[in-house]
Amino acid sequence: MNYNSLYKLVSTRQATIGVIGLGYVGLPLSILFSKKGFKVIGFDIDKKKIEQIDKRKSYIDRISSKEIAYILKKGFCTSDFSNVLKCDFIIICVPTPLKKNKPNLEYLKFTIKNIKNFLKPYQAIVLESTSYPGTTREMIGSLLDKKFNLGKNFYLGFSSERINPGFNENSINKIPKVVSGYSEKCLEIIKFFYKKSFKNIVPAKSLEMAEFSKLLENIYRSVNIGFVNEMKLVADKMGLDIFEILKLAKTKPFGFQAFEPGPGIGGHCIPIDPNYLHWRAKKFGIDTKFIKLSEKINLEVLKFIISKINFIKKNKNLRKNFNILILGLSYKKNVDDLRESASLKLIEYLNKKKINFQFSDPYVTKKIQTRSIDLSKKSLKLNKKNLKKFDITILMTDHDAFNYDLIYKNSNMIIDCRGRYSIDNKVIRA
Known part of the structure; x- marks a missing residue:
């Protein structure tokens, strides 16, 4: 040989x-x-x-x-x-x-x-x-x-x-x-x-250039998602809709690439990989500020969702044992991938606060077991009767399989993290 x-x-x-x-x-x-x-x-x-x-x-x-x-x-x-x-x-x-x-x-x-x-x-x-x-x-x-x-x-x-x-x-x-x-x-x-x-x-x-290029690809996304999530927080304080703003910005044919805001980040590439370069850069005396700042902002989005839950609870005078429906557990639409999912982080919070919840996800058919969650609940079938049971419906992952008209017509209040609905007296952004 x-x-x-x-x-x-x-x-x-x-x-x-x-x-x-x-x-x-x-x-x-x-x-x-x-x-x-x-x-x-x-x-x-x-x-x-x-x-x-x-x-x-x-x-x-x-x-x-x-x-x-x-x-x-x-x-x-x-x-x-x-x-x-x-x-x-x-x-x-x-x-x-x-x-x-x-x-x-x-x-x-x-x-x-x-x-x-x-x-x-x-x-x-x-x-x-x-x-x-x-x-x-x-x-x-x-x-x-x-x-x-x-x-x-x-x-x-x-x-x-x-x-x-x-x-x-x-x-x-x-x-x-x-x-x-x-x-x-x-x-x-x-x-x-x-x-x-x-x-x-x-x-x-x-070898090192190839390894670096992979991290650069993922950090590029992480930083830009962090940026647009921060813009979402700013727009919300001003009473403006970030998704409508993005529609306008997308019409520019040069110098702009749109990234979508969401309920947080998930998968392996965005939450994990940037930290590999941040850690390595420290060995060379470099503090990669953009990496850690975008990570911080992307994690703060969960607090933003929680603030919206509390806002509805206060303004709608919800009963003490109110119910929440989470739409979508996977970290992105149309997949069954739960790695570092923002929905799982939300579930951790709801469990900690002993808030009643159920979820619906057509791609999650097995029992969920992670390092911090042992969830024996099964995905809820979406129909008129089931949707009306919940005080708040939170759209975390916008799977194409969801019937969005059915959800809108039969939900009491919707927290929309994906820009699927127009804002009105039933829908708020997060």
């Missing part, structure tokens, strides 16, 4: 691809590689996921069970990391959460620990998990350099994932793919590999 052999395996689609972490990034990626003719071995420590895949069943709402079957045409999924020996390319897609507002790379460290004894010459590892600039070189490169001649008989790179949950899981190959390598030789083989599955490959000049 040599570099040319690996090149040939990719060229003839005989290379075996190991994908570690079969979540929101790893599963769509495994399906894509399988569709492109490669044998894929999927790895995950969650044995329930492996069982589901073996049964040809999907555990992510936007990915059909039919798509899962592609992986099993040539490959298989397992929790046994010794199968890394059979792989030519190893793609790491494990979670990178926060712990006390600092990067928590325990899943990446666990992965490296579990695969290091099964690595062999002329394999390639690509990190797709989002992390701070320097992670790939320092955490993976330093380990590989002790065992291999990195860049000559082993290849390392970073490639940022660009999956937009609910929109492009089944078309990720159409999104430009940023790739990078530990050395020119690493970049060459990694670029060639991704070209077999993605339409447009964008090479970065270094």
Whole structure:
């Protein structure tokens, strides 16, 4: 086995691809590689996921069970990391959460620990998990350099994932793919590999530039969402409707890109990723003020919603045991993704204050268990009778599946966090 052999395996689609972490990034990626003719071995420590895949069943709402079957045409999924020996390319897609507002790379460290004894010459590892600039070189490169001649008989790179949950899981190959390598030789083989599955490959000049670019993309959104949420607070104090203001601003064909205000931020990219760069920047003596300010504003939106609840309670003379209906639990519309959802943060508050509530979300069909919530309630079916039971209906996530006319006609008061309704004696903004 040599570099040319690996090149040939990719060229003839005989290379075996190991994908570690079969979540929101790893599963769509495994399906894509399988569709492109490669044998894929999927790895995950969650044995329930492996069982589901073996049964040809999907555990992510936007990915059909039919798509899962592609992986099993040539490959298989397992929790046994010794199968890394059979792989030519190893793609790491494990979670990178926060712990006390600092990067928590325990899943990446666990992965490296579990695969290091099964690595062999002329394999390639690509990190797709989002992390701070320097992670790939320092955490993976330093380990590989002790065992291999990195860049000559082993290849390392970073490639940022660009999956937009609910929109492009089944078309990720159409999104430009940023790739990078530990050395020119690493970049060459990694670029060639991704070209077999993605339409447009964008090479970065270094691992760190590629890692930084991913964080920059997400921080750009975080800062702009923070800005428009602050504008919402200002407009509300002036008695103005931010959504109507945005309609006017959007008519400018240059120099303006609209971001929508909402009930807070969710997912992984916006609440988590900016803190990775903030933490790293501190090591270089830089205090990234925009990152922390936007985070602060986006968290304050929850207080804004609570103030609206209290406003209605006071002005409508609600009974002591009033009822609230939360519309939408996922962090964005038309998906089942609850990661860092603003709705869950609102539920934490309602639980703490012992306020009665129920929720309706067509995408949430299972019991909800997070680090801070154990919710046994089921999603409420929306009909005339059920809607009238609630003193306040809060639109948190504007799923297209909701019947907005039905909701408006039969709700007593609506707190609209998404701009679906015009403001009147029944609707207020938050």
